[in-house]
Amino acid sequence: MKKFTMLPLAALVVSSFAMADDIKVFKFSEDGTPTTFDPVQSGTTYANTVTTAVYDTLYEYKYLKSPFELKPNLAVDMPQVSEDGLTYTIKLKQGVKFIDDPAFEGGKGREVTADDFVYSIKRHFDVKNRSQGSWLWAGKIVGLDAWKDAGSDYAKEIEGLKALDRYTVQIKLVKPFPQLTYTLAMGYSGVVPVEAVEKYGRELSIHPVGSGPFKLVSHNSTKTVLEKNPDYRQETFDLAGAGYNEEMHGFTGIASLDGKQLPIVDRVELNWIKQASARWNSFSKGSEIVNTTLQNEQMDEVLASKHPVKLKPEYAEQFNFRVNPEAGLVYNFFNFDDEYFGYSDDPKTNAQNKALRCAIVKSFDWPQRISRFYLGIGEAYPGFIVPGTDGFDPNMDDSSITQDLAGAKKLLKEYGWNKQNLPVIYYPGTASTRNKQFFEQFRGNLTKIGYPKNKIKQKTFATFGDFNRDVKNSKTQLIPMGWGLDYPDAENTLQLFYGPNRSPGSNSANYNNPEFNKLYEQASVMQPSPERTALYQKMNQMVVDDCVGIGGYSRTRIRMWHKNAIMWPQRDVMGNYLKYVDIKS
Amino acid sequence: MEILKHCFRKLIYSIPLLFGVTLISFVLMVYFGPDKTYDLLGRNPTIEEINEIRHQLGYDRPFFVRYFEYVKEVLVFDFGYSDSTGEQVTSILAKTIPVSIALQLPGFILGNVLGVLLALFAAMHRSSWLDKMIMSSSVVGMSISYLIVIIATQLIFCSSYGLNLFPVYGWEVNSLPDYLYYITVPTISSVFVALGYNTRFYRAVIVEETTRDHVRTAKAFGHSANTIIFKHVLRNALVPIVTRIVFSIPFVIVGGALLLESYFGIPGVGLTAYDAITTGDLPVLKAIIVLTTLLFIVVVSLVDVLYRAVDPRISLK
Numbered sequence: 001m002k003k004f005t006m007l008p009l010a011a012l013v014v015s016s017f018a019m020a021d022d023i024k025v026f027k028f029s030e031d032g033t034p035t036t037f038d039p040v041q042s043g044t045t046y047a048n049t050v051t052t053a054v055y056d057t058l059y060e061y062k063y064l065k066s067p068f069e070l071k072p073n074l075a076v077d078m079p080q081v082s083e084d085g086l087t088y089t090i091k092l093k094q095g096v097k098f099i100d101d102p103a104f105e106g107g108k109g110r111e112v113t114a115d116d117f118v119y120s121i122k123r124h125f126d127v128k129n130r131s132q133g134s135w136l137w138a139g140k141i142v143g144l145d146a147w148k149d150a151g152s153d154y155a156k157e158i159e160g161l162k163a164l165d166r167y168t169v170q171i172k173l174v175k176p177f178p179q180l181t182y183t184l185a186m187g188y189s190g191v192v193p194v195e196a197v198e199k200y201g202r203e204l205s206i207h208p209v210g211s212g213p214f215k216l217v218s219h220n221s222t223k224t225v226l227e228k229n230p231d232y233r234q235e236t237f238d239l240a241g242a243g244y245n246e247e248m249h250g251f252t253g254i255a256s257l258d259g260k261q262l263p264i265v266d267r268v269e270l271n272w273i274k275q276a277s278a279r280w281n282s283f284s285k286g287s288e289i290v291n292t293t294l295q296n297e298q299m300d301e302v303l304a305s306k307h308p309v310k311l312k313p314e315y316a317e318q319f320n321f322r323v324n325p326e327a328g329l330v331y332n333f334f335n336f337d338d339e340y341f342g343y344s345d346d347p348k349t350n351a352q353n354k355a356l357r358c359a360i361v362k363s364f365d366w367p368q369r370i371s372r373f374y375l376g377i378g379e380a381y382p383g384f385i386v387p388g389t390d391g392f393d394p395n396m397d398d399s400s401i402t403q404d405l406a407g408a409k410k411l412l413k414e415y416g417w418n419k420q421n422l423p424v425i426y427y428p429g430t431a432s433t434r435n436k437q438f439f440e441q442f443r444g445n446l447t448k449i450g451y452p453k454n455k456i457k458q459k460t461f462a463t464f465g466d467f468n469r470d471v472k473n474s475k476t477q478l479i480p481m482g483w484g485l486d487y488p489d490a491e492n493t494l495q496l497f498y499g500p501n502r503s504p505g506s507n508s509a510n511y512n513n514p515e516f517n518k519l520y521e522q523a524s525v526m527q528p529s530p531e532r533t534a535l536y537q538k539m540n541q542m543v544v545d546d547c548v549g550i551g552g553y554s555r556t557r558i559r560m561w562h563k564n565a566i567m568w569p570q571r572d573v574m575g576n577y578l579k580y581v582d583i584k585s
Numbered sequence: 586m587e588i589l590k591h592c593f594r595k596l597i598y599s600i601p602l603l604f605g606v607t608l609i610s611f612v613l614m615v616y617f618g619p620d621k622t623y624d625l626l627g628r629n630p631t632i633e634e635i636n637e638i639r640h641q642l643g644y645d646r647p648f649f650v651r652y653f654e655y656v657k658e659v660l661v662f663d664f665g666y667s668d669s670t671g672e673q674v675t676s677i678l679a680k681t682i683p684v685s686i687a688l689q690l691p692g693f694i695l696g697n698v699l700g701v702l703l704a705l706f707a708a709m710h711r712s713s714w715l716d717k718m719i720m721s722s723s724v725v726g727m728s729i730s731y732l733i734v735i736i737a738t739q740l741i742f743c744s745s746y747g748l749n750l751f752p753v754y755g756w757e758v759n760s761l762p763d764y765l766y767y768i769t770v771p772t773i774s775s776v777f778v779a780l781g782y783n784t785r786f787y788r789a790v791i792v793e794e795t796t797r798d799h800v801r802t803a804k805a806f807g808h809s810a811n812t813i814i815f816k817h818v819l820r821n822a823l824v825p826i827v828t829r830i831v832f833s834i835p836f837v838i839v840g841g842a843l844l845l846e847s848y849f850g851i852p853g854v855g856l857t858a859y860d861a862i863t864t865g866d867l868p869v870l871k872a873i874i875v876l877t878t879l880l881f882i883v884v885v886s887l888v889d890v891l892y893r894a895v896d897p898r899i900s901l902k
């Protein structure tokens with residue numbers, strides 16, 4: 001009899017274990033920490049990862065497609081664009097709902113409408129929201145800037161940003177902006193309900209209320225937990241449509257996801273682990289995080305070879321990996337406001353300054369930089385157009401990234417530079433061991449062309465914010481920085497040299513070449529075409545010829561993940577990828 | 586009653602201290618702290634946008650206006666919202682301080698209790714090989730960097746290269762077993778580091794006490810070694826021991842173990858304070874400074890009362 005009385009209890013215990021097994025938890029990790037999930041401030045890849053998981057954007061990138069390609073997300077279809085390229089009409093899916101939240105009447109999430117999208121973009125132009133994304137649309141949408149200047153009254157309509165009906169958005173542009181659709185796939189354009197903004201105010205940053213595949217359960221400085229949005233629209237994984245290629249993706253097991261309801265896992269735990277040793281220990285122990293990016297510290301331990309990248313057999317047995325070039329680049333620009341690096345009205349000084357810039361470019365040793373700091377993989381390329389974007393020319397002359405000490409010395413001598421008149425150069429950066437090493441390498445190379453060692457100094461800043469302040473105020477001679485692509489179009493990096501974008505804008509080099517500016521204005525309104533590609537290449541050659549900076553190089557990352565995890569860890573540009581990950585129980 | 590009066594008096598005396606600390610720290614934050622503006626900007630900001638953010642952060646207001654606002658915030662204990670996360674500062678502190686206390690407390694208690702016991706043992710066997718061994722181990726403990734200790738203990742106890750018994754990262758504490766699971770290795774690390782300092786300090790205090798006349802007299806009366814150590818030596822050595830323990834409380838609560846928290850993924854106030862310092866999140870930073878000062882004030886009041894408890898000859902006047 002006792003046996004039978006115990007039976008229900010045993011069944012309960014067993015079923016609870018079974019239920020626990022049914023819950024798929026994906027323990028993801030990244031090497032930085034997001035601070036806010038408000039779309040207007042989702043300026044980092046970490047914030048963007050979560051923002052695009054909890055909020056809906058009109059468009060998104062095809063998960064596996066290379067080069068990047070957009071597809072509709074909240075939108076029904078790709079936008080209808082008028083002949084002149086100035087009016088975009090976008091239909092939204094019907095029946096999509098925000099998650100249930102106390103912000104709504106009765107706590108039930110209401111339907112997402114075109115008004116919500118309009119409201120969400122308007123929020124970027126309300127100064128109190130400290131938008132980091134408003135620059136994407138500033139000066140481009142009819143009436144938006146005037147609306148901001150008039151005090152951002154949400155009740156007032158904007159001519160260029162309208163909800164034509166409950167499910168139709170119309171955007172009118174001041175001039176063609178072919179990159180507009182890309183911006184509508186960024187976390188910045190996440191659709192936010194007004195009720196949540198009114199209820200949570202500034203704390204909306206940690207209380208996201210969206211209609212995305214996940215909802216936020218908890219967040220702190222070390223971990224963010226997302227759970228599947230139970231009311232997420234019926235959406236299944238279309239393997240072919242996502243750009244699946246058996247040869248490239250076959251090893252990942254992604255093919256088994258075809259036709260599955262999205263999101264696939266029930267819960268994602270995002271662990272924000274900045275310390276390389278802790279991240280590696282957590283990853284390699286097997287029961288914690290399932291993915292990591294290989295760091296220099298573990299490289300010798302894990303890799304059997306770098307060219308091609310191969311893991312040692314014991315690691316290859318346990319982990320999958322992918323060699324992944326970043327969608328962005330690192331560079332060192334010269335500041336053209338500086339009297340020794342910039343333009344001068346005096347042709348002789350102008351030529352001397354250019355010679356100095358070019359000599360420094362020639363002194364730089366890219367293979368050495370890559371070997372010491374970037375796992376020894378990947379290759380530098382001439383110019384500043386990121387590989388994989390329109391305009392990148394793999395056959396471009398590579399003399400701008402080849403160390404040429406004799407050429408540099410000759411150039412200095414020819415233009416009258418000597419140990420006495422060479423200026424003191426301050427290499428800026430935040431106070432860290434890595435920056436100190438960057439500086440030492442930079443100085444080491446310069447001394448090889450005869451630059452006096454005592455004339456190359458380091459200028460350190462306590463934080464990146466402080467360094468950025470001096471960059472934005474044009475107070476540094478050099479700008480060693482990185483730039484992650486906002487969208488996969490060379491226009492996004494070529495804008496770094498557009499004169500009107502000068503400091504505090506993105507043109508930190510303060511480069512101002514009227515010919516370049518003219519070409520940029522011409523190309524930036526063109527739809528993709530061979531003519532536009534030719535213009536991009538011409539502009540790229542111009543900045544190389546002018547020795548605007550040392551570059552470029554796109555860091556190559558080795559992403560690793562456990563074999564029981566199904567993923568294709570691509571974080572740059574894309575966003576909204578957590579709905580495609582899976583974990584085998 | 587006397588104790589209450591004493592505490593009240595101490596609190597009154599502490600007001601200038603609070604003003605002094607807030608003023609000095611505010612001067613340092615304003616003139617030498619990081620500029621948050623450039624963390625909050627987008628990629629292509631205009632000068633107007635920069636000025637607007639500076640205005641919102643209050644950077645464009647006169648120093649004394651900003652300082653008086655700070656004092657007002659201290660009085661009502663409302664520091665507004667974090668400039669980084671947008672979360673209310675008091676809510677951040679309410680979430681992170683308990684975590685730091687829970688993390689640090691076992692190591693703090695064990696580090697001190699074991700320190701006193703080892704010090705007693707060493708003092709009782711002064712100049713013997715046991716004493717030398719304990720002291721040299723203490724020096725080794727003191728000499729190894731905390732960071733190395735954390736990485737080593739993590740490798741030994743948490744990783745697949747070692748015993749793999751405890752978590753490397755995370756803080757999912759819902760029950761006592763969870764708690765023990767998550768704090769064991771951080772506690773081992775902090776005890777290892779604290780023990781060296783504590784043992785050396787406590788041994789010196791105890792040895793000093795053993796040379797006193799009353800101890801010699803007690804020995805002459807034929808008291809047992811245990812009676813001498815616990816009744817005559819330890820009791821009289823309690824004042825410096827209590828001072829050391831009590832004065833480290835604010836550090837335990839607010840200072841947090843930044844390294845422990847960041848390497849073990851524990852969302853405590855140490856990590857929050859570090860992030861606030863490096864990013865220039867003034868609302869959070871101001872609240873943490875005030876909290877630390879208040880804790881010191883409480884500790885200073887408390888330590889006098891404790892002195893009286895361990896040695897009734899000490900007057901509170």
